[in-house]
Amino acid sequence: MNKIIKFIFVTILLFSMYHLVRDLLTNAGIHNYIVDFGHRAKTLWCGKICPWVTVPPEIFNIIATVIVLKRNHIGILGFFVLVQIPIWVILITLVP
16 A cells, blocks of 8 residues: 555544544533534434434444554455545535
8 A cells, every 4th residue: 555545544544533532522512612623503314313423434434444554455445435535525515
């Protein structure tokens, strides 16, 4: 795996860890400038499960990126991690 791909996976790992902690703190009712940075108001499409929608993909990303970085090979896990990026970007821009 070259340095650029490794950097991408390390970035995804760090972002997923930050996002998971931020979501858990928000769900616990803790608010500060770090937690509220970039946080959107409640969305209408997910109802009561909104606070927990992103937790499973974040946990998957953390586990999968650690495996990919240890193996030093992208494989199917790395593919699934990389496919999530455009899907989340599309969802964020299209869903109110």
